[in-house]
Amino acid sequence: MDPYLFESLIEVNALAFEWQIDYNSNHPHKALNGESPWTFAQNKMVS
Numbered sequence: 001m002d003p004y005l006f007e008s009l010i011e012v013n014a015l016a017f018e019w020q021i022d023y024n025s026n027h028p029h030k031a032l033n034g035e036s037p038w039t040f041a042q043n044k045m046v047s
Contacts, residue, residue, distance in 0.1 A: 006012050025038050034038045 002015070026036050028034045028036055
């Protein structure tokens with residue numbers, strides 16, 4: 001486990017929110033046949 005030292009709860013919330021956006025937008029999803037939502041959306045716009 002990696003230890004972190006945060007200055008405030010606001011910092012923790014901001015970092016968690018950024019992680020959530022990154023995870024939900026850029027990581028592959030089974031429902032999209034292994035594509036990330038961003039890639040899936042880009043491919044739909046092109047075709």
